[in-house]
Amino acid sequence: xxxxxxxxxxxxxxxxxxxxxxxxxxxxxxxxxxxxxxxxxxxxxxxxxxxxxxxxxxxxxxxxxxxxxxxxx
Numbered sequence: 001x002x003x004x005x006x007x008x009x010x011x012x013x014x015x016x017x018x019x020x021x022x023x024x025x026x027x028x029x030x031x032x033x034x035x036x037x038x039x040x041x042x043x044x045x046x047x048x049x050x051x052x053x054x055x056x057x058x059x060x061x062x063x064x065x066x067x068x069x070x071x072x073x
Contacts, residue, residue, distance in 0.1 A: 008046040010072040016044045018062050018069070032061045 019029050030040040033054065042048035050058070059066050 005046065007072070008049065011050070011070065012044040012046045014069055014072070015058065015062075018064060019044075022062055024062075029058075029061060033057055 019026070024032075026037045026040050026044075030037045033040070035054070039048065043050045043054075055066065055069075059069060062069075
């Protein structure tokens with residue numbers, strides 16, 4: 001597995017973790033982002049890359065900074 005794929009997996013896991021900590025379902029967050037639940041699910045499972053525009057919108061919806069989202073364990 002490449003370093004890029006590993007980072008996408010970790011990013012997806014962080015998105016899911018923060019979403020759940022905020023009490024949001026995939027449907028609710030996807031609606032806030034104006035995307036489909038399937039699109040969000042693919043981002044969370046690293047099957048689809050997230051655009052920069054969507055990344056900023058996601059951080060805004062989750063009330064976190066981009067830096068926090070990229071803090072990998």
